[in-house]
Amino acid sequence: MLWACVLLPHLALDGVLRRRANHDPLVLVDGAANARSIVAVNAAAREAGLRVGQRLMAARALLTTFEALPCDHQAADRWQRFLAAVAYRYSSEVSLLPHAIVLEVSRSLGLFGPWPRFETMLRADFTALGFRHRIAVAPTPHAAYVLAGVGDGRAVLSPDQLPHALQAVPTRKSRLPAASIEALSGMGIRTLGQLLKLPRDGLRRRFGNELLQAIDRLIGELPAGLDGYRPPDVFDLRIELSHEVENIAALVFPLRRMIGDLAAYLAGRDGGVQRFTLRLEHRDSKLTEVPVGLLAPERDAGMLFELARGRLEQVQLPEPVLALRLIARDLPSFVPAGRDLFDERPANALPIEQLRERLRARLGDRAVYRLGSTTDPRPECAQAVAESSAAYHEPHPRPTWLLARPTPLRGPAPRILAGPERLETGWWDGAEACRDYYVIETSLGQHAWAFCQPGEQSGWMLQGWFA
Structure with missing residues (x-):
């Protein structure tokens, strides 16, 4: 290991x-x-x-x-x-x-590459989060802990190299029991190399089993005895501001930091977030909650920050803000969007997912939505706003813009591109419909969806427009 x-x-x-x-x-x-x-x-x-x-x-x-x-x-x-x-x-x-x-x-080295590359990635994450650190690697966790305390960048990749790497480590930096270190110093034992050469029976008689067990964990003769850590299922981060904030613009800096932390946490879980809440804390335990919801799970820090800032900018602060808290409980699995090898989009073009969420943040949740289906085949009743993020695929061509009610198509006769598609339904509610639908091209080159009476190709009624 x-x-x-x-x-x-x-x-x-x-x-x-x-x-x-x-x-x-x-x-x-x-x-x-x-x-x-x-x-x-x-x-x-x-x-x-x-x-x-x-x-x-x-x-x-x-x-x-x-x-x-x-x-x-x-x-x-x-x-x-x-x-x-x-x-x-x-x-x-x-x-x-x-x-x-x-x-x-x-x-993990088989997935992320050899240790130098792995170390670089690990350092980049901790540096981006603003935490100073030292990193070391060794065959045992306690040895890596000791070597990181002695110097940054120590790497012992083989158990055979471990005794030599520990030899010059001062006992005061060995993470061994403090009482034993003080006694060893009085005996003139000041390095781990000197300590490891001493007879074990003599150490047991003088210091008991605690010191020997710590040494064995250090060199790998005993299991590390550490408890495993698992990330929590809820992200909850609170930042207490250094002064009262009365302007939304002053919350942008802590918000960016919190969203960056959320994105790092999601990357650790290999998941995404679909809903989270910004909670603004005021005096006397008063709260202002700003919900942020997405149509699909995301974890990109830049995108999440833009969405949260857009929602926050719509808030009118009733009182000065003392603290900012971010709570995310809806953390579903996340599958990154596929990209073509030869992507022909302009360099600054936004993916459709990011554009969609930006529009929702700026214009409101109901301004952009997905379409879903109903059990009624009549065009004016067949489409509805989808409650879930699953895309709706109509087996037949349907226009993206349906008119509120059919209107007569004026002008020259259109060119038929597809059809007819017979629709005969609605007898159960008194609004019976019997029509032949066609995809047509008007004299102005517009593609439309229109119908006429069965068996006829005149008296066209316009139902909707194709984008």
Whole structure:
């Protein structure tokens, strides 16, 4: 087996920074209210002299204008699970470790290509989402976890190479039990290479089985003992805004980020979304809900963003917005649309699916719809708005534009292109119809659908127009 580890050393800070457009000095603090210390700093704060471990009061004395936010460990856990759902795209065996995600990749390399290519794809996804990371690969998940903590890009692709790769790793970075590491340091054992050479019986007598089991998991002598992760069936993401927003335009940046997260989550599930809800949170627990529905499942981030923005721009805000939440429960399977090898569409032409959804977002749900059939063969009763996304195919040629009621066809006699098609029905409701339908071409070159009395080709009545 081969395991990749994605270490996320700045998970809590990146979760905050990715929803902010500015780059002012910002720090995360933790600890008691009267003794808070800095646990993370952004680039601007670091350049100003602030550092991790510094007391907040000392930092205020050094720099007066910076933002300090409490470190939200629960939010960091949510981001880790979200990124695990993204990693699920590459492997069905995904597990969580402190500030890290491990995934079994040996069977995925046949699908995504050799490790260098696989690594590049994995990095691209995490970078696009705004999370800094280190990646390593090794024959065991714990070894990959240790190597990612030592340096970025470490790759051990064979079990025979693992002992040599671990030899120079300091014991303080070995992820072994903390009490054992402290005792080993007092004995002069400071690298894993030194530790692995010690007699196992002596280690068992001094440290018990816990240390030996951790070593065996590290080198692959014991199973990893990790719980598998499965993505949830509901996507639920909430962003608390840094200030009250009174203008819809100010919601575009967080909306784009949330839609990007939704698309990444859908790619991990290999699925799509057909309906989701944007929930705008106001004071006193008041809500404004913006439903977004599609005629067919989609997962393209650009398309979903355009649709959501189009619906959002139609909303009149009753009060300032404090937070934005996206909830997607309708997550059906997704089959990408087929494309011809020699596609002759213009470079900037939109696929029909994207054009259709844009029109619905701008003009309303009832402006664009699919046609369905009824059990009544009369043209004026045969078509209806389809409730599902399944396309309706009429076995005979039918016009896309049916007139509300038939009208006489004036002018020269038309040229018959197809027909006749006999329609004799409606005796059950008093609106009996007996007609011969033809596809015709008028003197102006228009293609139409018209009928006349059975056995005749005069007195034409126009029923509809072909596009």
